[in-house]
Amino acid sequence: MNKPSFLFILNPNSGTSIGRNTGEVKKTIDSFAKKFGAEVTMLFTEERAHATTLVRENLDLQPWKAIVAVGGDGTVNEIAQPLVNTEQPIGIIPLGSGNGLARHLGIPLTLEASLTRLFEGKITTIDSAQINDIPFFCTAGMGFDAYVGHLFSQQSQRGLATYVNVSFQSYWNYKPQRFKLNGVETDAFSLSFANAGQFGNNAWVAPQASLQDGLLDVCTIKPFPKWYGTSLAYQLFTKQMKASRYIDYQHMTEAVVETQVPPMIHYDGEPFQLDTTRIEVKIKPQSLRVIV
Incomplete structure (x- = not known):
C-alpha cells in the first residue's frame, strides 16, 4: 500500500x-x-x-x-x-x-x-473571496487596518506586541477616509470584508462570520471620538464586536467600493497599494478544500 x-x-x-x-x-x-x-x-x-x-x-x-x-x-x-x-x-x-x-x-x-x-x-470545504481579482481567505479591507498592515510589514520584529505597538502609534494620527460602498457614500475609519471572523491574534472583527455561508460580513467602522478606541479594542479582542452607533454590519455576496484616490488595501494581512479607485469584492462559495 x-x-x-x-x-x-x-x-x-x-x-x-x-x-x-x-x-x-x-x-x-x-x-x-x-x-x-x-x-x-x-x-x-x-x-x-x-x-x-x-x-x-x-x-x-x-x-x-x-x-x-x-x-x-x-x-x-x-x-x-x-x-x-x-x-x-x-x-x-x-x-x-x-x-x-x-x-x-x-x-x-x-x-x-x-x-x-x-x-x-478531515477535509472540509470553505468559501474564498476576491478583492480586485486578488484571492483572500480570511479578511480584506481598507482604511486603518490596511494602513497598520503596511506599517507592520516594514517592522523587523513580528508578533502581537509589535502589531499592538504599531496600531497604537498609528491611531492618534490616522484620519478617516471617504468611501462609496455600493453607491452609498460614507466616511469610515475602516472597511473590512470578512470571510473568516478575525484578522488574526484573536482580533475578531466579525464574530458571526462563517466560512461556509456563501456571504461576506462587511464591517464599516465609522468615525468615532478618540476615547472610544479603548472600547473598540476591547470588543475586538473579546469577540464582542456588534452593530452599534459606530459599527455597521452588512452581509453581501459582492460589493463595489469607490474611493477618491487609489487606496492601500490588505488581503489576509498583506498590504497592497492599488492603482485604481474602483474596488470589486466578491465571495466564491465552497471553493477551497481544507484539512481541519
Whole structure:
C-alpha cells in the first residue's frame, strides 16, 4: 500500500521564532510523518509570492494528500491561491504572527498539535473571496487596518506586541477616509470584508462570520471620538464586536467600493497599494478544500 504523500511549503521568514527555526521544524515534521506513515516533500520559499510558484510547479507531480502551508496567513494565502476550485486540499501548520484562518478553523497553534491534526484530520470545504481579482481567505479591507498592515510589514520584529505597538502609534494620527460602498457614500475609519471572523491574534472583527455561508460580513467602522478606541479594542479582542452607533454590519455576496484616490488595501494581512479607485469584492462559495 502506498503511503500518503504530503507537500510541505515552509516560509522561513514567517512571524515567530519557530517559523524561522527551519532545521527543528523539518526534523519535527519528518518525525511525525514517520509516526503516521506518510511521505513528505518539503520546499522553502525565498521571496514574496514564491509559494504560489512552488504550488503551480508541483501540483500535478503526484496525487498529494495535502499541500501544506507552514507559516502565517500570508503563506496560507499564497499556497491556497492556485488551489481555489480544485480538488486539492490545503493543510495549515500555523507558525505565523497572526494565524487568523487557522484560529477560526480551530486548528491548534503548536507545531506538534497542528501536525497531529493534519495527519488525523478531515477535509472540509470553505468559501474564498476576491478583492480586485486578488484571492483572500480570511479578511480584506481598507482604511486603518490596511494602513497598520503596511506599517507592520516594514517592522523587523513580528508578533502581537509589535502589531499592538504599531496600531497604537498609528491611531492618534490616522484620519478617516471617504468611501462609496455600493453607491452609498460614507466616511469610515475602516472597511473590512470578512470571510473568516478575525484578522488574526484573536482580533475578531466579525464574530458571526462563517466560512461556509456563501456571504461576506462587511464591517464599516465609522468615525468615532478618540476615547472610544479603548472600547473598540476591547470588543475586538473579546469577540464582542456588534452593530452599534459606530459599527455597521452588512452581509453581501459582492460589493463595489469607490474611493477618491487609489487606496492601500490588505488581503489576509498583506498590504497592497492599488492603482485604481474602483474596488470589486466578491465571495466564491465552497471553493477551497481544507484539512481541519
